[in-house]
Amino acid sequence: MPKPLHLTLPLVAFLLTCFALPLVWMFSLAVRDAEVPRALPRTLIALQGWSATQPVPPAVFAALGQDVVEARAAGTLADAARRLNYATNGVRSSLMRAARNAQAAPAGTAFDAAFFAEADPTLASPAFFAAIQQAAGPVSAFYLLAALDLERNEHGEIVRAPADQRIYLDVLGRTLGISAAVTVLCLVLGFPVAVLLTQVQGRAAAWLLALVMLPFWTSLLVRTAAWVVLLQREGLVNSLLMKLGLLVEPLALIYNRTGVLVAMTHVLLPFMILPVYAVLKDIPPNYLRAAASLGAPPLAAFWRVYLPLAAPGVAGGALMVFILALGYYITPALVGGGGDQMLSYFVARYTTETGNWGLAAALGLVLLATTFALYALAQKLSGGRALRVG
Numbered sequence: 001m002p003k004p005l006h007l008t009l010p011l012v013a014f015l016l017t018c019f020a021l022p023l024v025w026m027f028s029l030a031v032r033d034a035e036v037p038r039a040l041p042r043t044l045i046a047l048q049g050w051s052a053t054q055p056v057p058p059a060v061f062a063a064l065g066q067d068v069v070e071a072r073a074a075g076t077l078a079d080a081a082r083r084l085n086y087a088t089n090g091v092r093s094s095l096m097r098a099a100r101n102a103q104a105a106p107a108g109t110a111f112d113a114a115f116f117a118e119a120d121p122t123l124a125s126p127a128f129f130a131a132i133q134q135a136a137g138p139v140s141a142f143y144l145l146a147a148l149d150l151e152r153n154e155h156g157e158i159v160r161a162p163a164d165q166r167i168y169l170d171v172l173g174r175t176l177g178i179s180a181a182v183t184v185l186c187l188v189l190g191f192p193v194a195v196l197l198t199q200v201q202g203r204a205a206a207w208l209l210a211l212v213m214l215p216f217w218t219s220l221l222v223r224t225a226a227w228v229v230l231l232q233r234e235g236l237v238n239s240l241l242m243k244l245g246l247l248v249e250p251l252a253l254i255y256n257r258t259g260v261l262v263a264m265t266h267v268l269l270p271f272m273i274l275p276v277y278a279v280l281k282d283i284p285p286n287y288l289r290a291a292a293s294l295g296a297p298p299l300a301a302f303w304r305v306y307l308p309l310a311a312p313g314v315a316g317g318a319l320m321v322f323i324l325a326l327g328y329y330i331t332p333a334l335v336g337g338g339g340d341q342m343l344s345y346f347v348a349r350y351t352t353e354t355g356n357w358g359l360a361a362a363l364g365l366v367l368l369a370t371t372f373a374l375y376a377l378a379q380k381l382s383g384g385r386a387l388r389v390g
Contacts, residue, residue: 027368030147030361033140036132039071039080040064043129044136052130052154058112060129065111068099086356087131087142087151094120130154143362168346168363172370175342178260178332179325183272185265186321187314190272194313197273198280212273220267224334227263228254231335259335267331268324272317279313319378323371343367 037044042063050057071077077099085092098119102111109115116123134142134152145151145158149166153159160166197208215223230236231253238250253259283306291301307314329344343363350360 026361027365029357030143030365031139031141033135033137033142035079035083036135037137039076040067040132042067043132047129047133052126056113056124056126056129061112061116065102065115068095069102072099072103083135084131087134088122088128091122091128094123098123127154143358144365146359147362147366171343171346172366175326178342179322181261182264182268182325183318183322185261186269186272187318189265190269190317191276194273194276194280197277212270215267215270220330223267224263224331227259227266227335231259231262254335255337257340260332260340263331263335264325264328268321271320271324275317275320276310276313279310283309315378319375323375326367326371
């Protein structure tokens with residue numbers, strides 16, 4: 001009897017409407033470059049065939065003057081100025097000032113290099129017009145290159161960004177490092193708990209499983225805020241250690257990497273325990289007894305019999321924790337310092353604070369591509385067993 005696939009149509013429609021399409025639209029912002037063509041069409045036409053090694057033709061300045069007047073009246077100049085400011089720092093206010101001057105200029109005023117240089121010499125430089133030319137769109141790799149600490153020079157060649165602007169690859173490395181550390185901590189702490197769950201019976205097993213599930217029933221924000229209270233200099237942890245005489249002065253346990261690792265490990269620990277437990281509970285106990293009867297010491301039996309059978313659960317739990325940790329934002333933002341913020345922090349910042357949606361989308365795309373690449377690597381290394389815990 002064929003499966004009633006039509007029953008899944010509402011779910012498919014919901015996922016397409018509320019997840020897939022917004023995601024595609026957001027990621028499309030990483031390669032779209034429409035602000036400058038919409039505001040400066042005459043300038044782009046006048047720049048055709050021009051290269052940054054040549055002087056800027058007078059016709060380009062005349063076209064720019066007409067464009068900025070019309071774009072300011074139409075309300076499209078601000079977006080174009082903000083886009084050009086990403087490539088040429090400080091040009092946004094200068095271009096808006098030049099537009100005001102051009103709009104207030106008497107009829108017949110010649111828009112030439114001197115007119116724009118009066119507002120800002122940068123507006124008369126070949127570098128500025130090279131930036132306009134590179135923003136001609138409608139598709140551009142500008143944001144993707146910026147997310148990888150790359151840029152195009154005046155000649156259109158891809159080069160590394162200046163040293164003071166190369167931050168995103170370091171942030172990506174930090175994100176991977178924190179995620180890997182949290183995964184290892186979750187494995188070290190979670191594996192014994194999963195083993196214990198397979199050894200207890202009845203009410204004790206139910207209570208232990210409830211304790212493992214407890215974090216799922218508590219808000220992430222509440223759990224993170226609780227760690228802020230516990231780990232601060234006057235918090236419960238430092239106070240207890242000082243009363244026991246183990247410390248002379250409080251430790252710095254929060255607003256640094258320690259606080260991030262502790263809080264994230266607490267939040268993600270169930271995602272390690274449950275997949276590992278799902279595999280361990282199906283391992284027959286007589287396997288270890290058979291190994292012992294054949295003369296294998298307990299450690300050898302664990303290493304050569306038990307651990308290989310538990311490998312799918314370990315791989316699935318580690319991959320799940322690692323991928324979830326890659327996208328964390330709230331926990332590092334609340335308990336970490338400035339050097340502990342992960343890539344998702346910058347995605348949120350550019351989306352909600354600066355309005356640089358293109359760069360936010362590019363950073364999100366880099367994070368998504370990294371996640372897919374790591375998942376593919378885990379599948380290959382595990383022989384296709386990653387996330388197969390059933």
